[in-house]
Amino acid sequence: xxxxxxxxxxxxxxxxxxxxxxAALKSSQPTTSLKIKSLEEELGLELLERGTSGIQPTAxxxxxxxxxxxxxxxxxxxxxxxxxxxxxxxxxLTIGASTIPGTYLVPGWIKTFRNLYPKVEVTIEIGDSKKxxxxxxxxQIDVGFxxxxxxxxxxxxRPIGSDSLVLITPNGHxxxxxxxxxxxQIKQYDFVLxxxxxxxxxxxxxxxxxxxxxxxxxxxxxxIGSTEAVIAAVEAGLGISFISKLAALPAAKAGRIQxxxxxxxxxxxxxxxxxxxxxxxxxxxxFTELLFKG
Numbered sequence: 001x002x003x004x005x006x007x008x009x010x011x012x013x014x015x016x017x018x019x020x021x022x023a024a025l026k027s028s029q030p031t032t033s034l035k036i037k038s039l040e041e042e043l044g045l046e047l048l049e050r051g052t053s054g055i056q057p058t059a060x061x062x063x064x065x066x067x068x069x070x071x072x073x074x075x076x077x078x079x080x081x082x083x084x085x086x087x088x089x090x091x092x093l094t095i096g097a098s099t100i101p102g103t104y105l106v107p108g109w110i111k112t113f114r115n116l117y118p119k120v121e122v123t124i125e126i127g128d129s130k131k132x133x134x135x136x137x138x139x140q141i142d143v144g145f146x147x148x149x150x151x152x153x154x155x156x157x158r159p160i161g162s163d164s165l166v167l168i169t170p171n172g173h174x175x176x177x178x179x180x181x182x183x184x185q186i187k188q189y190d191f192v193l194x195x196x197x198x199x200x201x202x203x204x205x206x207x208x209x210x211x212x213x214x215x216x217x218x219x220x221x222x223x224i225g226s227t228e229a230v231i232a233a234v235e236a237g238l239g240i241s242f243i244s245k246l247a248a249l250p251a252a253k254a255g256r257i258q259x260x261x262x263x264x265x266x267x268x269x270x271x272x273x274x275x276x277x278x279x280x281x282x283x284x285x286x287f288t289e290l291l292f293k294g
Contacts, residue, residue, distance in 0.1 A: 003075060006068040008035040009047065013065045016054030039064075073139045077281060090119040093283050096132040096141035097124060098199050099227045100244045101270045105161055106145055113290055120283060128225070130197030136275060142284055143274045147199020156279065160272040160291060164265035165203060165242040168234050168257045175240065181263040183213050190239035191218040195225045203268040204242050231257060244268075 011021035012032065022032040040047050047061035057065050076092065093113075097106050102124060110122050125135065129146035136144045137154060149157045167175070167186070175181050175189070193215065194201040208214055221239050224230050227247045234241050235256045245265060252259050272291060278284055 003072065005035045005039040005042075006072060008032050009039055009061075010065065010068050010072060012036060012048065012055060013057050013061065016056070018055070070139070077278070089117045089282060089286060091283050092121045092123070093143070093287060094141045095122065095124045095143055095145070096135050097126055097145040098129045098132055098147050099126060100147065100163060100200070100246055101145040101161065102126045103227075104244075104246045105270065109291060113287055116290070117283075117286065128195060128197040129199040129202070133273070136273065139275075142278065142281075143272065143287065145270060145272055147268060147270055148202050149271055150273075154275060154277070155273050156276050157271045157273045158292065159269050161270040162267055163270065164245045164267050165200065165207070166245045166248050166265045167240065167242055167260040167263040168231070168248050168252070169240045169260060170234055170237045171255070171258055173240065173258065175260050175263075176258045178260070178262065181260050183208070183211055186240065187213075187217055187219065189219065190221045192230050192233045192239040192241040193218075193220050193223045194227070194230060195223045198225075199268070200227070200242070200244065203266070207266045 008021060008025060008027075011024050012018055015021050015024065018032050018036075019029050022029045025032060036048065043060075043064065045060045045064075046058055047064055048055050049058055049061075050056070095106060095110070103126075106124060110124070114120065114122060125132075125141060127135070129148045132141070132144045132146050133150050133155075135141045137152075145160065167181070169175050173189075175185060178185060194204075205215060208217070219239075222233065224233055227243055230241050230243055231247065231251045233239065235251075245259075248257070248259050251257050272288070274284060274288065279288065
């Protein structure tokens with residue numbers, strides 16, 4: 001068995017297509033099919049079947065897929081660690097980030113890191129805080145930047161930045177002109193929420209709880225999966241919302257929405273997180289030291 005067969009199998013399962021897997025491998029479809037056939041013959045089991053939604057793994061294929069992912073990830077980490085013994089750091093760094101740090105903070109840090117280590121390939125995956133944590137625990141990413149902490153002895157969390165949540169409304173909304181905007185007024189209007197698992201939503205829930213209020217007290221009309229989508233919904237008049245000030249300022253400057261300046265913003269932290277058992281991997285160690293130097 002070799003890694004090329006396993007990587008081909010992983011991609012076919014994830015993309016549910018031989019042609020798309022072949023494209024990702026920069027190979028031909030027949031070559032990819034032969035690799036899968038060879039793997040099945042080697043294991044003596046059928047690993048894939050065609051379903052209504054595309055190619056699906058069999059029960060045995062599911063077991064092989066998860067094992068193959070772990071083998072592939074361990075091999076990649078080994079390669080990266082061995083590169084650390086060379087004079088120039090090389091390898092890959094996969095970063096997971098929730099929307100706000102991933103959009104407004106992480107690119108600058110990556111630029112600095114790449115200036116120091118140009119041979120390291122860096123990729124960013126954006127998702128809500130919960131999805132990023134799940135991917136980190138599953139070794140699908142190397143480090144994360146998220147808006148909430150998680151109680152786990154497998155993870156290390158360090159504050160990396162802060163932001164505030166501000167109240168935004170469509171242009172000309174009555175709350176913009178209110179002398180003393182408060183939560184009692186917010187309850188009167190339709191509200192746009194971030195989706196469950198979002199760090200923004202969790203911070204908002206905590207803030208409401210401190211003021212003896214909850215999400216159920218709001219006239220929620222929709223839950224949306226990204227900050228930009230929330231801004232677009234508010235701009236369209238769907239409701240009001242709390243979002244990151246980092247995202248709200250450019251939207252307000254562009255005249256898309258308005259910020260209720262007299263409503264006191266509430267602070268939130270962003271955290272850098274990594275697995276405790278991978279902190280000393282050369283690439284992760286160098287990246288972490290860059291973030292927190294001085």
